[in-house]
Structure formats: C-alpha cells, structure tokens
Amino acid sequence: MMKFSLDNSNVPVNNLQDTARTLIPYLNRLQQVMEVKNYETDESSLNLPFDENLLAEVISLKERKVNSNLKYVIDVGIGGSNLGTKAIYDATWGAFDALQPARSPKIIFCDTTDPEFIYFLNRFLDNNISTPEEIIINGISKSGTTTETVFNLEMIIKTLFKKSSEYINRLVITTDENSKMWERAHNLNIDMLSIPKIVGGRYSVFSAVGLFPLACGGVDIRTLLDGARSICKQLLQSDVLQISPLMSSVVLYLQNKQGKNIHDSFFFHPELESVGKWYRQLTGESLGKEKDLDGKEVHAGITPTISVGSTDLHSVAQLYLGGPTDKITTFIYSRKPRFDLTLTNFDLEGKNLDKEKIFIELIPSLEGKKTSEIMNAIFEGTKNTYQNHKLPFMEISLEDLSTQSLGEFLQFKMVEMMFLGKLLNINTFDQPNVEDYKIETKKILEQNIAFIE
Amino acid sequence: MMKFSLDNSNVPVNNLQDTARTLIPYLNRLQQVMEVKNYETDESSLNLPFDENLLAEVISLKERKVNSNLKYVIDVGIGGSNLGTKAIYDATWGAFDALQPARSPKIIFCDTTDPEFIYFLNRFLDNNISTPEEIIINGISKSGTTTETVFNLEMIIKTLFKKSSEYINRLVITTDENSKMWERAHNLNIDMLSIPKIVGGRYSVFSAVGLFPLACGGVDIRTLLDGARSICKQLLQSDVLQISPLMSSVVLYLQNKQGKNIHDSFFFHPELESVGKWYRQLTGESLGKEKDLDGKEVHAGITPTISVGSTDLHSVAQLYLGGPTDKITTFIYSRKPRFDLTLTNFDLEGKNLDKEKIFIELIPSLEGKKTSEIMNAIFEGTKNTYQNHKLPFMEISLEDLSTQSLGEFLQFKMVEMMFLGKLLNINTFDQPNVEDYKIETKKILEQNIAFIE
Numbered sequence: 001m002m003k004f005s006l007d008n009s010n011v012p013v014n015n016l017q018d019t020a021r022t023l024i025p026y027l028n029r030l031q032q033v034m035e036v037k038n039y040e041t042d043e044s045s046l047n048l049p050f051d052e053n054l055l056a057e058v059i060s061l062k063e064r065k066v067n068s069n070l071k072y073v074i075d076v077g078i079g080g081s082n083l084g085t086k087a088i089y090d091a092t093w094g095a096f097d098a099l100q101p102a103r104s105p106k107i108i109f110c111d112t113t114d115p116e117f118i119y120f121l122n123r124f125l126d127n128n129i130s131t132p133e134e135i136i137i138n139g140i141s142k143s144g145t146t147t148e149t150v151f152n153l154e155m156i157i158k159t160l161f162k163k164s165s166e167y168i169n170r171l172v173i174t175t176d177e178n179s180k181m182w183e184r185a186h187n188l189n190i191d192m193l194s195i196p197k198i199v200g201g202r203y204s205v206f207s208a209v210g211l212f213p214l215a216c217g218g219v220d221i222r223t224l225l226d227g228a229r230s231i232c233k234q235l236l237q238s239d240v241l242q243i244s245p246l247m248s249s250v251v252l253y254l255q256n257k258q259g260k261n262i263h264d265s266f267f268f269h270p271e272l273e274s275v276g277k278w279y280r281q282l283t284g285e286s287l288g289k290e291k292d293l294d295g296k297e298v299h300a301g302i303t304p305t306i307s308v309g310s311t312d313l314h315s316v317a318q319l320y321l322g323g324p325t326d327k328i329t330t331f332i333y334s335r336k337p338r339f340d341l342t343l344t345n346f347d348l349e350g351k352n353l354d355k356e357k358i359f360i361e362l363i364p365s366l367e368g369k370k371t372s373e374i375m376n377a378i379f380e381g382t383k384n385t386y387q388n389h390k391l392p393f394m395e396i397s398l399e400d401l402s403t404q405s406l407g408e409f410l411q412f413k414m415v416e417m418m419f420l421g422k423l424l425n426i427n428t429f430d431q432p433n434v435e436d437y438k439i440e441t442k443k444i445l446e447q448n449i450a451f452i453e
Numbered sequence: 454m455m456k457f458s459l460d461n462s463n464v465p466v467n468n469l470q471d472t473a474r475t476l477i478p479y480l481n482r483l484q485q486v487m488e489v490k491n492y493e494t495d496e497s498s499l500n501l502p503f504d505e506n507l508l509a510e511v512i513s514l515k516e517r518k519v520n521s522n523l524k525y526v527i528d529v530g531i532g533g534s535n536l537g538t539k540a541i542y543d544a545t546w547g548a549f550d551a552l553q554p555a556r557s558p559k560i561i562f563c564d565t566t567d568p569e570f571i572y573f574l575n576r577f578l579d580n581n582i583s584t585p586e587e588i589i590i591n592g593i594s595k596s597g598t599t600t601e602t603v604f605n606l607e608m609i610i611k612t613l614f615k616k617s618s619e620y621i622n623r624l625v626i627t628t629d630e631n632s633k634m635w636e637r638a639h640n641l642n643i644d645m646l647s648i649p650k651i652v653g654g655r656y657s658v659f660s661a662v663g664l665f666p667l668a669c670g671g672v673d674i675r676t677l678l679d680g681a682r683s684i685c686k687q688l689l690q691s692d693v694l695q696i697s698p699l700m701s702s703v704v705l706y707l708q709n710k711q712g713k714n715i716h717d718s719f720f721f722h723p724e725l726e727s728v729g730k731w732y733r734q735l736t737g738e739s740l741g742k743e744k745d746l747d748g749k750e751v752h753a754g755i756t757p758t759i760s761v762g763s764t765d766l767h768s769v770a771q772l773y774l775g776g777p778t779d780k781i782t783t784f785i786y787s788r789k790p791r792f793d794l795t796l797t798n799f800d801l802e803g804k805n806l807d808k809e810k811i812f813i814e815l816i817p818s819l820e821g822k823k824t825s826e827i828m829n830a831i832f833e834g835t836k837n838t839y840q841n842h843k844l845p846f847m848e849i850s851l852e853d854l855s856t857q858s859l860g861e862f863l864q865f866k867m868v869e870m871m872f873l874g875k876l877l878n879i880n881t882f883d884q885p886n887v888e889d890y891k892i893e894t895k896k897i898l899e900q901n902i903a904f905i906e
Contacts, residue, residue, distance in 0.1 A: 078763070078764060078767045079764075079766075079767025079768055080767070083768065095569075095570065096569065096570065096573040097551065098550065098551060098561070099561075099570075099573040099574055099576070099577040100573065100577070101554065101581075108551070108552075111764050111767075112723060112761075112762070112763045112764045112828075113763065113824050113827040113828050113831075114722060114723050114724070114790075114824070114828065115790035115792060115793045115794070115823070115824035115825045115828065116548075116549065116722070116724060116790050116791060116792050116854070117548065117549065117552075117723060117724070118794060118824045119790075119792035119793065119794055119824070120549040120552040120553060120792070121552055122794065123552070124552040124553070128554075139812075144815065145815050145816060147816060147819070147827065147831070148763060148827070150812050150813065150815050150816050150819060151796065151816075151819050151822075151824075151827055153811070153812055154796060154810075154811055154812050154813045154819070155794065155796060155824075157811050157812075158796075168811075180815050181812065181815060184811075184812060184814070184815060188811065201767075261714070261715075261777055261779055262714075262715070262756055269567060269569070270565060270567050270570060271567070271569060271570070277768070280768055280769060281767070281768035281769065283772075284768055284769035284770075284771055284772035284773075284776075285768070285769075285771040285772070287772070287776070288769070288771045288772030288773070288774075288775045288776030288777075289771075289775050289776065290775040299775070299776055299777050299778060300776065300777070301772050301775070301776025301777050303715055303756075303758065303772065303776070303777070303779070303780075304769075305756065305758060308565075309565070310531070310565045310566065310601060311531060311532075311564050311565045313532075313887070313890060314531045314532025314533070314564075314599075314654075314734070314887075315532055315536065315730070315733055315734035315737055315738070316733060316734065316737035316738075316741070316757075317737075317886065317887055317890060318737055318738040318741045318742075318884040318885075318886050318887050319736070319737035319738070319740070319741025319754050319756065320737075320741070321741075321886035321887075321889055321890070322741045322742050322743040322752070322754070322885070322886040323737075323740070323741030323742065323752055323753065323754025323756070324714055324741075324752050324753070324754050324756070325752060326714050326756070327756075337567075337568035337569050337572075338569060339568060339569050339572035339573070340568040340572065341568070341571060341572055341575065341608065343604060343607060343608060343611075357607070358606070358607055358610050358621075358637075358641065359592075359603050359606055359607050359610075359634060359637060360603065360607045361637070362597065362598050362603050362633050362634060362637060363598060363600060363603050363604075363898075365895075365898040365899045365901075366600070366603060366604050366607070366898070369604075369898075370568070371566050371567070371568040371571045371572070371604075371608075372568045374566040374600065374601070374604055374898070375565075375566050375567065375568065376897075377894050377897040377898045378566075378600070378890075378894050380893070380894075380897050381890050381891070381892075381893035381894030381895075381896070381897055382890045382893070382894075384890075384893040385889045385890040385893050388889065388893075389886075389889070401569070431771040432771075432775070433770065433771050433774035433775040433842075434766070434767075434770050434771050434774075436774055436838045436841065436842070437766060437770060437774070437831075437834050437835045437837075437838040438834070439834075440833070440834035440835070440837040440838050440841075441830050441831050441833075441834030441835075442818075442834075443834070444829075444830040444833050444834055445816075445818045445819070445822070445826075445827070445830045446818045448818075
C-alpha cells in the first residue's frame with residue numbers, strides 16, 4: 001500500500017483539520033454512490049473497479065482477439081480516451097519498448113493528426129504487418145465523433161484494407177452506447193465495448209477505455225483494479241483525517257488559496273512521465289473553470305506541471321529553488337524498482353567481471369552502489385533541499401512499480417480531484433470550454449478555408 | 454525564414470516600443486561579442502554557429518568514428534549536456550524511431566540513473582551489439598563530475614568490456630578542458646572534444662556537446678548552423694523593433710509584470726516536444742533567480758510549460774480557456790510537414806485504393822482532406838478561440854521542419870533569453886541553487902546512509 005505524507009505541506013494542522021471536516025457531507029455522498037453501485041451520478045467512476053460484468057466482458061473479448069502471433073495493439077484515441085491507458089502501459093512496458101525490440105505485443109498510441117507521425121505509422125503498418133492476427137486496432141471515442149480519431153482510424157483501416165478486408169475483424173470500437181460511431185460499428189458488425197454515459201474521459205481509465213487495450217497489451221488488469229479498489233475502500237471509513245486523497249485535496253486547496261497556482265507532480269521515475277500527463281488532464285479539465293457552482297465568474301484552476309527526477313533537477317531545479325514561490329509540489333517515488341544493477345558487481349550473464357575502472361575514480365563514493373541507491377540519494381537530497389528552502393511539498397511513496405501500485409495511484413488522484421472540485425465549489429465533471437475551439441475548428445473544416453502563408 | 458507575430462500579445466504598442474528601446478545598449482554589447490568572436494564573455498555562445506574550427510574538429514572526429522555498420526549512438530549526458538541534442542534529434546528522427554525499426558544509426562539517450570531504464574539499456578547492449586563498429590558512446594559532462602553521467606558511463610563501459618576491451622575506441626568524451634574527466638580520458642587515450650569554459654550547458658547545443666552526437670546520428674549539422682546564424686545576423690541591425698527574439702523577450706517581460714507567471718510554449722507538432730523540454734531548461738535556469746544583479750531578493754522567474762497540439766487540447770484546453778489568466782502563450786507551428794497523406798486518395802505503393810468508407814461518414818468534411826489540413830484547421834480554430842477569450846499569445850511560424858528551421862528556432866530562443874534576463878535585471882547565465890541539492894545528495898552518498906521504509 002502506498003504511503004502519503006503531508007508533513008512538509010507547510011499548512012497549520014488546525015487549518016488542515018477544519019477544512020477536511022467540511023468535506024464530511026461530500027464523503028457521505030461518495031459512500032452512497034459506492035453503495036448504490038450504478039452509473040447515474042457524476043462520481044460513478046468509483047464503481048468501475050468493482051464492476052465484475054465489465055471485467056468479464058473485457059476479458060472475454062480479449063481472449064477472442066489475442067493470440068500468440070499478436071505483435072501490435074494500435075490504440076487510436078485522444079485525451080481521456082488514451083491518456084490513462086498510456087500512463088499504465090508506459091509505466092509497465094512502454095518506456096522500455098525501444099530497448100526490447102523482440103517483446104510483444106506492444107501498444108502503439110495514435111492520438112493527434114500529426115502529418116509526419118501518421119505517415120510513418122501507415123508506412124510501418126504497410127511494411128510490418130503481414131497477417132490480421134498480428135494486430136488489434138482499438139478505436140476509442142466517447143462521443144463517437146472526435147475529429148482526430150475518426151480521421152486516423154479511417155486512415156489506418158484503409159492502409160490495412162489494401163492487404164485484405166479481413167482486417168475488419170481485428171477492429172474493436174469503444175464508445176458511448178448509441179453514439180453515431182456505435183451505430184455505424186453495429187451496422188458493420190464490428191466488435192464493440194461501451195462506456196457508461198455518465199463517466200467522462202478523464203475518469204474512464206478503469207472502464208473498457210483503458211482495460212481492453214491494456215489487457216491486450218499484456219498488462220494484468222486484475223491487479224490494476226485491486227489497487228484501485230484499495231483506495232475506494234479508504235472512503236468507507238468515517239475519519240476524514242485518515243483518508244489520504246482527501247487530505248491531499250485539502251493541502252492543494254489551502255495552498256492554492258495562498259497563491260500557489262502551480263502544482264508540480266515530481267516523479268522520480270522517468271517511466272511514470274505518462275502518469276503525469278494523465279494527471280495533467282485530470283487537473284486541467286476538472287478544475288479549470290470560468291464559473292463556480294453559484295454562477296460566479298471565478299476562473300478557478302491549478303496549473304499542473306510534471307517533473308521527472310533526476311533529469312529535471314538539471315533543468316528546472318534552479319527555478320523551483322530560486323524562483324517565484326508559486327508552487328506546491330507532490331513527490332512520487334518508490335524505493336523498489338523491478339530491476340536494479342550494482343555498479344562494480346553487476347553481472348548479466350554469470351560472466352566474470354572486468355575489474356577495470358574507467359571513470360568511477362572521479363566520484364569514488366559511487367563504487368559498489370546500486371542504481372537505486374544513487375536515485376535514493378538524489379531523491380533524499382532533493383527533499384532536504386526543499387525543506388531548507390521552506391518549499392511546501394507532499395510525498396507519495398509507492399510500495400513498488402507494480403500494476404497494483406499504479407492502480408492505487410490513479411484512483412487516489414481521481415478521488416483527490418473530486419474532493420478538490422468540491423472545495424473549489426466548481427463542477428469537477430464538465431468541460432464547457434473545450435467546445436469553443438471545436439466549434440471554431442469545425443467551421444474551418446466545413447468551409448474548406450485555405451491558408452496561404 | 455521563420456515568421457514571428459506579436460499581434461495578439463495584448464500589450465500596448467507604446468509599451469512594447471519603449472521597453473524594446475531600453476535594450477539598445479545590451480544589443481550593442483551582443484554585437485561586440487559577435488565582432489570579437491572569442492569565448493570570454495557570458496554571451497559567447499553566439500559565436501558557436503560561426504566557429505569553423507569547431508565544425509572542422511567535429512566533422513573530422515565524426516568521419517573517423519562513423520562507418521556503415523554503425524547502429525547506435527549512446528548519448529550519455531543530462532540537462533544541458535543532452536537536452537539540445539535530443540530536441541533536434543527527436544524532431545528530425547527520434548519521434549518516429551519506433552516506427553522505423555530498420556533505420557540506422559539511431560541515438561539512444563541515457564540521462565538519469567533510473568534503475569529500470571539502466572537495466573534494460575545494459576541488457577539491450579549486451580544482447581544487440583556484436584562488434585565495436587556498431588556503436589559510439591558519447592559521454593558528456595561539462596564539469597566532468599556529474600553523478601548520473603559518471604555512473605551510467607561506467608555501467609555501459611563495463612557491459613561492453615565484457616565483450617571486448619576494444620570498445621574503448623568507440624568512446625568519445627565531451628567535457629571542459631582540464632576537468633577531472635578530461636584528464637582521465639587523456640590518460641586513457643580516449644578521444645575528446647572540449648566545451649568553451651564560459652558556455653553554460655543550456656547555451657551549448659551548437660558546441661561539440663550537440664554537434665558531435667547529432668552528426669554521428671545522421672543530422673545535417675551544417676544546415677542546423679545555417680539556421681542559427683540567420684538569427685545571429687538579425688542582431689547586426691540597429692532597429693530593435695525589427696529583431697524578433699528581442700521583441701519576444703519584451704512581450705514575455707511585460708506580461709510577466711502583469712502577473713503572467715507561466716509561459717506556455719504550445720507546439721502543434723508532437724515531434725517538437727523535446728524542443729519544448731530544451732526550452733524549459735533554458736527558461737528555468739536562466740530566469741529562476743533568488744536575487745537580482747543589485748543583490749535584492751526578487752525570486753524572479755517564469756515557469757515554462759509545454760503543450761502539444763492537438764493532443765493537449767483534449768487535456769488542458771479547458772484550463773487554458775476557462776481557468777486563471779496567468780499564462781502567456783507562444784504558438785509554434787509549420788504548415789509544411791515533410792510528409793503528408795490525403796485521406797481518400799493516399800497510396801503508399803501505387804496500388805489501386807479501396808473506395809470503401811468505414812467511419813468517414815461520421816464527419817463528412819474530413820473526406821479528401823490531407824492530414825496537414827486537419828491540423829491547420831485545429832490550429833487556426835485554437836488561435837481564434839484564444840482571441841475570442843482575449844488570451845495573449847505570440848506566434849512563431851516555422852518555414853518547415855528542416856534542420857535549418859530547428860537551428861533558427863533554438864538560436865531565437867537563446868537570444869530571447871539573453872534579452873529577457875537583461876530586462877529582469879538578473880544573471881541569465883548562472884545557476885547558483887543547483888548546487889544546493891547536489892551538496893545534499895553528495896552528503897548522503899558519502900555517508901552511505903541507508904533508507905529503510
């Protein structure tokens with residue numbers, strides 16, 4: 001189980017406790033949502049990790065589609081349709097895919113309509129896929145009319161259809177029931193998975209949106225859901241001070257009121273960067289609101305930034321330590337990597353090791369150290385420095401980097417966000433301004449406006 | 454040549470002009486630096502793109518090391534030692550490496566001591582490298598004693614030494630002349646390249662730090678430098694209002710004074726994300742300062758964020774449009790991708806195309822569109838929406854995504870930063886607080902403190 005600490009949040013304990021207690025009625029509401037177990041309220045995503053029907057449906061379709069020749073799962077979706085999947089896949093395998101050319105299946109994510117990426121992706125499929133068994137294409141669009149997803153999906157299908165029309169059997173569509181895409185897929189006899197209407201993209205990682213491609217990509221979705229459930233179960237207790245995602249929201253809220261308009265999630269594992277990007281959407285869309293629930297213009301919101309240790313210590317540490325005091329930080333770290341090497345005694349294949357030293361004499365204290373020991377030292381050194389500079393931070397210590405721990409973390413953050421929206425008195429579940437640019441884009445696409453430089 | 458627009462910066466023209474004119478003395482100083490052509494002043498990085506000796510040295514070493522069997526260049530460096538290289542490589546090839554398995558040579562970046570990444574990297578080298586010719590290892594550390602770089606370099610060397618001690622001939626060290634690493638490499642007869650002492654990491658992309666690995670990785674460094682020079686040459690004119698990086702700094706400065714503490718660089722090309730990460734260091738380390746040049750405690754700094762279109766419209770657009778008005782944005786886009794496909798008529802290999810439509814009927818206006826036309830529409834739609842919301846932005850239109858254009862962009866940003874530091878009255882070239890966490894880390898490493906959960 002993860003550990004959460006707010007010892008360095010620099011908020012007086014009385015404030016923390018008083019604010020936390022204002023959340024008791026909302027906690028009771030979440031408890032009710034979990035008791036009723038349906039998908040009819042904004043917070044219903046809390047029920048996804050417990051949904052046995054959903055799990056059975058996903059596993060059953062996965063078993064029909066996955067075979068020993070499967071090489072690639074193409075995840076075609078954008079925003080809430082792919083960020084959670086990518087978060088978990090990258091943390092588990094994706095960050096090392098370039099270094100494991102022979103491992104399969106791999107998930108390839110296709111989100112935006114970048115001309116260069118789309119060109120290389122289609123050329124890659126054309127050259128590297130020889131039978132339908134080698135590929136699964138999962139098109140994911142909650143609305144069913146996402147411009148990028150419809151365009152990219154059509155492009156990929158056409159590339160594969162040049163080989164054979166049988167590739168249509170390798171396509172799975174995940175969308176809201178009765179969306180236009182749903183109807184079209186139904187008419188074409190394409191396999192489908194649905195998303196509960198009330199669950200928005202950014203809360204949908206534990207629905208079919210995330211579970212199906214992850215299962216196909218070899219991620220253990222059962223332990224992922226175990227992790228998520230362990231956080232949901234925290235909500236069943238009555239002492240708000242013991243509910244860590246709730247306390248995290250209280251710190252973020254109080255620090256935001258004190259002028260911290262940036263929340264830096266500082267991951268000391270590069271493979272968790274995509275987890276940060278998932279959280280960026282969760283924060284950005286949930287909290288960035290023109291008006292509060294009383295209709296007052298508030299322009300609420302906290303800007304999420306992602307830092308990666310130790311890389312970004314060599315990039316933005318100077319800003320964080322010396323610059324404006326406009327940030328609240330959450331450090332995320334696990335002391336238990338799945339793999340670890342020792343410098344002077346590592347031995348990948350049982351061979352005798354060369355005892356020669358090349359550069360290690362430049363920093364003698366590195367000798368005999370494990371990679372994790374170096375990272376531990378940098379992590380502790382960084383926290384000490386934040387303390388010395390009186391910079392506020394929270395800390396999440398993941399038990400390890402397993403799928404279970406990832407499930408815990410993502411669920412922690414979704415629950416944190418629900419409480420934080422409540423404290424800010426805004427609608428945590430809508431995204432009214434996203435339509436603004438979509439309307440402008442649609443106008444341009446339909447009018448066939450040409451742009452000349 | 455790139456185009457720069459501040460038409461939507463929402464700053465009164467008088468303010469812009471008055472502030473720009475205060476930079477005339479500093480512009481004159483930059484002109485002097487470029488006239489003297491040495492490496493003795495803080496701004497000397499301006500002379501790198503014109504340095505024929507440097508170019509000749511890099512090309513000569515590259516020609517000795519690169520051969521037709523070369524598969525991988527391992528770039529071992531962190532922060533200023535690799536961010537510029539990665540920016541240009543990823544924009545040119547790296548973002549598509551997973552989709553071009555057969556293309557070589559590829560650059561693999563090894564920066565932090567992530568236990569999992571280091572494990573997979575060493576296993577990969579152990580399994581996939583069979584002769585010294587297939588690899589070049591470039592270890593880069595300005596100080597020569599960067600913890601992560603020394604550790605990772607030693608680890609990689611040992612892995613390769615298990616195969617043969619001849620791999621030492623495939624190692625190139627880039628460091629300050631007479632650093633401890635320089636002396637050690639000299640004693641071991643390892644090939645070396647130096648960095649001018651005065652040029653800090655974040656301004657070093659056009660030194661051997663960036664040029665050597667990029668040249669080995671197949672990037673055309675001559676046109677890269679051409680692009681950089683075209684920006685430097687802008688500095689030779691006397692009308693400050695015509696110098697675009699100077700005007701960009703003026704907008705950032707004036708908007709920062711009005712409370713915009715975040716500068717979002719919004720790239721509408723995912724392959725430029727690493728360019729954004731390079732700029733993040735440039736801004737973070739250059740501007741994030743506790744004290745100004747008069748010793749006054751100011752906590753100066755602008756927090757750089759990177760957004761990627763259209764991906765992040767589905768992530769943080771709601772925050773940007775509806776949330777706090779704490780951001781100034783720079784949009785970066787080119788209308789000329791190197792590759793482009795048309796939806797209903799794309800034909801990768803001269804085959805007749807399947808005319809079947811699958812999902813395109815869901816959005817009929819997509820039919821017959823090029824990928825770039827979709828992106829153009831989203832880009833223009835986004836800008837219109839920013840205008841409607843009165844959100845301030847600047848725009849950089851890259852001529853194309855060539856190496857030349859990348860050289861222009863990076864040099865533009867380094868010059869912008871010099872002017873911006875001047876306006877903020879801070880030392881743009883030091884990074885005093887970075888030492889803080891390094892000292893703490895060193896204490897822990899040397900004391901062999903064990904951490905027990």
